[in-house]
Amino acid sequence: MYNRSTPLSRLLHALAASALLAAGAAQAGPQIQHWTADTGARVYFVESRALPMVDIQVDFAAGGIYAPPERAGVAGLTRSLLDAGTATLDEQAIAERSADIGAILGGSADEERASLSLRTLSSATEREAAVDLVAELLARPTFPEAVVEREKARAIAGLREALTQPGTLAARAFGPAIYGDHPYGRTSTEESLAAITRADLVDFHHRHYTARRASIAIVGDVSRAQAAAIAERLTAGLPAGEAPTPLAQPAQPAARTLRIAHPSAQAHILLGLPGLSREDPDYYSLLVGNYVLGGGGFVSRLTREVREKRGFAYSVYSHFAPMRVAGPFQIGLQTRADQIDAALGVVHETLNAFIQDGPTEAEIQGARDNLINGFGLRLDSNGKILGYVAMIGFYGLPLDWLDAYPGHIAQVSAAAVRDAFARRIRPEHLVTVVVGGGAREGAAP
Secondary structure: OOOOHHHHHHHHHHHHHHHHHHHHHOOOOOOOOEEEEEOOOOEEEEEEOOOEEEEEEEEOOHHHHOOOHHOOOOHHHHHHOOOOOEEOOOOOHHHHHHHHHOOOOEEEEEEOOOEEEEEEEEOHHHHHHHHHHHHHHHHHHHHOOHHHHHHHHHHHHHHHHHHHOOOHHHHHHHHHHHHOHHHHHHHOOOHHHHHOOHHHHHHHHHHHHHHHHEEEEEEOOHHHHHHHHHHHHHHHHOOOOOOOOOOOOOOOOOOOOEEOOOOOOOEEEEEEEEEEOOOOOOOOHHHHHHHHHHOOOHOHHHHHHHHOOOOOOOOOOEEEEEEEOOOEEEEEEEHHHHHHHHHHHHHHHHHHHHHHHHOHHHHHHHHHHHHHOOOOHHOHHHHHHHHHHHHHHHOOOOOOOHHHHHHHHHOOHHHHHHHHHHHHOHHHHHHEEEEEOOOEEEEEE
16 A cells, blocks of 8 residues: 555656756755644654655654554554545545555554655645645544454464564564563564454554654755645644653563574574663764674674684674664574574674673774765665654654764764673673574573
8 A cells, every 4th residue: 555656756766866966965964944833743844955846754653562462563553554544535546546646655653653654746736635635644544444354364364474484483572572561572463463443443543643742754845834834734633632651661681592493494593682772872882883793794793703704694783773762782693403502602702702892993993984984875865864854853853963973973982882882781681582493492591
């Protein structure tokens, strides 16, 4: 139902590529304007006249953490069925209307937010028709019973298929293993999906798709006044609601190893713990340090020690996923059954040495250079800018976050990385999940 390809969409992509070639290198960061709409929604706007188009993303604090545990999956299902029907348009009519006006709809739902995005021409006729369509989808979805049952069945079938894959089993076990009862640890099951009713979708939408839980990012060929009018129209039909309550910090787990049986020859291994928030004071030190440890691909220590020196894995990585509160720190790899213990031993040795000694000056300089020099490529299209503006808006980050990013990276020292990792990545809290490769069911100390 999303990201439909039309002749207009292909034209817009071609125009975007031409404009970028003509414009050359962009400035460090776009100029973000911010205000609160009369409806209570927060608005973040970047004026960009290079292309005759507008990109919009509306984010709601309506992700999976807000679903009752016994209805895990209701957030994603609610989001996916926004365009399944309204009081005046059925599913087919919505698809035809968006194609007729050249509106490209998209979006997703994750743990924290649910998003609906729009790309449209900036000319008044097309733009206003597209905004009116999105406003109706946001405010007046009907969640037709037949479509709800169809999509529930599809979700359950997809989950059953996914659960045959060792990588999926590892990922789904990892969150609950490191977060326990915290909302970040919730995951849908066949039982929770089957229990969801149309009434649950209607209730979830009413509670969470409200103006005060909304953040609107607008990038493109409109004025400030036009952007303000767009934001008002998008949220005028929503209840005011209340801002979401603050989320508790997760507790750090006790170190353990969880082994899940699966007939795969390769073992899928994940290690980690709750790590990093969006506004974490250690954000940049952990980001730069992780590039050295396992985020820098072939130049990372984990790749050098696990893959290049010993051939235990084709790919090994480490990653921070910053969220409202401590999102996961994760190390991942795959290895043969007879190499599980040896590969894990090298991972632990490499991580412990990094925590104890930190990066070298050469490593830290390489990480800073790569992160700074590659930053411009993250802002080379309106779509990429929209993603960052939406992130800044949803998490309430400083408006100059993009401009300040290179400077913060440049200031990170090897000593700061060593200090941050020593305090934040503690071996006594590191949880390991092993799926397949002859792993026996159960937990080991």
